[in-house]
Every structure is written in structure tokens, then in C-alpha cells.
Amino acid sequence: MVLWRLRRADLRQRINGKLSVRYRATGLSSFSGLELMRQYVSQVGLAEMIRRHARRALPSCDFGRVSMVLLVLVLLITGGRRVRHIGYLEADPLVKRFCGLAQVPAVRAVGRWLGGFDHSGVEALLTFNEVLVGRVIRDSGVRRLTLDVDGSVVSTGLQVEGARRGYNPHRRKVPSYYPISAYESQTGQILRVHNRAGNVHDGKASLGFLQALFAQLDASLPRRPVLEMRMDGAFFRKEIVDLLESEGVEYAIKVPFYPWLGLKEPIAKRRRWRRVDGTVDCFDMRVAIATWERNVHVVVYRKRVAHRTPKNFQLDLFDPDDDYYEYSAVMTNKAVTGRALWFFMCGRGSHEKVYGELKSGFAFDCVPTQRYQANSAWQVLSIMAFNMIRGFQARTIAHITLSFFESRRLACAP
Numbered sequence: 001m002v003l004w005r006l007r008r009a010d011l012r013q014r015i016n017g018k019l020s021v022r023y024r025a026t027g028l029s030s031f032s033g034l035e036l037m038r039q040y041v042s043q044v045g046l047a048e049m050i051r052r053h054a055r056r057a058l059p060s061c062d063f064g065r066v067s068m069v070l071l072v073l074v075l076l077i078t079g080g081r082r083v084r085h086i087g088y089l090e091a092d093p094l095v096k097r098f099c100g101l102a103q104v105p106a107v108r109a110v111g112r113w114l115g116g117f118d119h120s121g122v123e124a125l126l127t128f129n130e131v132l133v134g135r136v137i138r139d140s141g142v143r144r145l146t147l148d149v150d151g152s153v154v155s156t157g158l159q160v161e162g163a164r165r166g167y168n169p170h171r172r173k174v175p176s177y178y179p180i181s182a183y184e185s186q187t188g189q190i191l192r193v194h195n196r197a198g199n200v201h202d203g204k205a206s207l208g209f210l211q212a213l214f215a216q217l218d219a220s221l222p223r224r225p226v227l228e229m230r231m232d233g234a235f236f237r238k239e240i241v242d243l244l245e246s247e248g249v250e251y252a253i254k255v256p257f258y259p260w261l262g263l264k265e266p267i268a269k270r271r272r273w274r275r276v277d278g279t280v281d282c283f284d285m286r287v288a289i290a291t292w293e294r295n296v297h298v299v300v301y302r303k304r305v306a307h308r309t310p311k312n313f314q315l316d317l318f319d320p321d322d323d324y325y326e327y328s329a330v331m332t333n334k335a336v337t338g339r340a341l342w343f344f345m346c347g348r349g350s351h352e353k354v355y356g357e358l359k360s361g362f363a364f365d366c367v368p369t370q371r372y373q374a375n376s377a378w379q380v381l382s383i384m385a386f387n388m389i390r391g392f393q394a395r396t397i398a399h400i401t402l403s404f405f406e407s408r409r410l411a412c413a414p
Helices: 034-044 046-053 064-079 083-088 093-099 107-115 118-142 207-220 238-245 264-269 337-348 349-361 372-412
Strands: 146-153 180-184 189-194 226-231 249-255 278-291 294-307 323-331
Touching: 034 046, 034 064, 034 093, 034 372, 046 064, 046 093, 046 118, 046 207, 064 093, 064 107, 064 372, 083 107, 083 323, 107 372, 118 189, 118 372, 146 207, 146 349, 180 207, 180 349, 189 207, 189 372, 207 238, 238 294, 249 337, 264 294, 278 337, 294 337, 323 337, 349 372
Parallel strands: 146 226, 226 249
Antiparallel strands: 146 180, 180 189, 249 323, 278 294, 294 323
């Protein structure tokens, strides 16, 4: 048997010109939409951005670092959930055209490339995502950014590096990761993600993540817009609130019903509640937290439900003779009414839907290797693919809207 090594010139190819796009009922190729994505990637200069901000720190490969990043991105965009699914793409000419390759690398070659990631390679991908997201935010022209910060469980195998048993609500004995991410609601972009072991508490381990997030916004935006953040009860910690106050952030944080906060007695004595909607009422109060040396603004809510549940009586307040209620509380420094704050906090559900989209459509919950840094790089590539799709949608909608108004203007011209 004679073995030989292919030249690099045989692996890569240049892309010249654009393919013609025709809308027909028949003759549609498997991944024809990739040509539109490729043109978007070319317009935003994605390959050049990778070379400038991430190329040197990425693992080397005969197929080229940029081409390998584009290959994993196109795998995630087309619905692949495992590295081995590259085998379904190797014969498609549009996949090769998108990545600038004459032939698609073998599955083992892609696995070895992912396994070569270290901390600097993951940080390089995060820097590239920072530049990509910053451009979308600048082009959108928004003056206020609404950030949701939360974690999500990713179950792993028993031998996966860095996985621990911890906050896994459905499989408590299964090791897992617990990545944390920051989602921006106005533009629909995921600003940052950080992979963590499954036994890490959101509040205790999130301080460094938030500091890196604020540094990212300062570096990627010429002028920081007004920031407002929504967080769950895990972030109800003194060091988190001190950081948000020092950064000038408007925040709303769910308040756990800790006994030392003294929320039970004021709620039990309350007789007049302000209406939020047909099932929710609220009232404002000031809470002095001695250990924090703070006097904070808290809005307490009660939601009318049709039956008794353990959550109704988590406070052991009283047995109401008119209805059953679920209680919640939010600490905030925003100058808004209780009604506006309720609907503002309800928007946190969009982050959960984004996690669902990431896991179902971009393989965020898949664990391709047993190495921690390689799996962290996979998560960053997953959110990059998500951000590319959101950016493509935003640019397409803006182009369609501009074309519509231009046609109306020409139609109305004398």
C-alpha cells in the first residue's frame, strides 16, 4: 500500500464571484441557503475578523484555521449535532464553497482540531464573538441594552473533564456542566458564555463573568449605552449588587425569601395591594439589610392561583379565606412602577427560550470530546452560529424594509 500526503493547495480553494440565486419550485439543492449566508459572511468580513482577532491562538491545521472555524459553524447552522455529522456534508459543493475548501476534512481531523484547544484558543473565540456582536449592536443604533444573565445545565458523561454532580434538576446523579451566558434582548445577541463545572453556584461564581462582560462592552462599543439587567435569586448577593452599582447599571433581581430579610411580617400585615393585572397585585417597601449596610427598594408581588400548592405556602403566612396566592419579590434601583417592573421581569423568559433554541438548533447541549477546553470552544462556536443567524436576519429585515420604503417613495413621487 502506498500512502501519500496531500498538498495544502489541494485542500483549499479560492471563491471568486457570486452564484446566481433563482427561486424555483423544483431543483432546490440540499443547502442552497448557504450561498446567502456566505454572501452575508463576505459582507461583514467574517473571515478577515477571524484572521485578525483569533487566528494565532487557534489550533493549527492543514486545512487552515479560518476554514475549520467556518466548517464547524456551517455544521451547526445546518443542524449537525455531532462532529461525525460532518460526513453528511462532505459531498455538498455549497458547504465546500462556504468554507473555502476543495475537500472537507475527515471527522477524525476535525476531532483532533477541537482537541487541540486550550484556554487561549477559547479566549480568542470569545474575542472574535465580542467583535461580531459589537458590530451588530453599533449598527442597530440602540441606546439601551437589556441584559439577561443566567446559567443552564448541560449533562455530560462520567469521564468528561471538568464535569461535576451538582445543580442538575432532572438527573441529579449525572455529572454536568453549568455554563453561564449573557443575552441582549434588543438585538437578540448572546454577548458572552463561560463554561463551568456542574456544582458551581450562579451567584458565587458570576462576579468574574460580570466583570469580563462590562470590560467587553467598554472595548467593543465606542460609547456604553444605558445598561439594565435582569437576574434571578441566585444573584441576590452583596458583591453582585456592589458591582452593578459601581458600573451604573439599572438592575432588577429576584429576592429569595430568606428569614433574615424579614419579609414575612410586612406581607402578612399588608391589607392594601396595588393592581398589576387581573391576577397579580403588588406593593413597595424599603428593606434594611444590616450585613450589606444598605436600605434597598423591594417590590412584593402576589399572584392569584386556583389551587393550593407548596409554593403558595412557602412563607407560612396565613390561610386566606378568599383565594390562594404565590408570592415573589424583586429588588431594583429602577425608577419605575411596580406594574412596569413586573412586565420587565417577565421578559426574562426570552433567555430561557434562547437556551432552548441553542440546545435544539445549535447543539449547545452536546459534548463532542472529553476535554474541558474543547467542550468550552464548542459552546462558544454554538453561540457564534446563533449570533450569525440573528445578524443575518436583522440585516435582511433592514434591507427589505429599506427597499419597501424606497419603492413607496418612488411610487408617490410626481
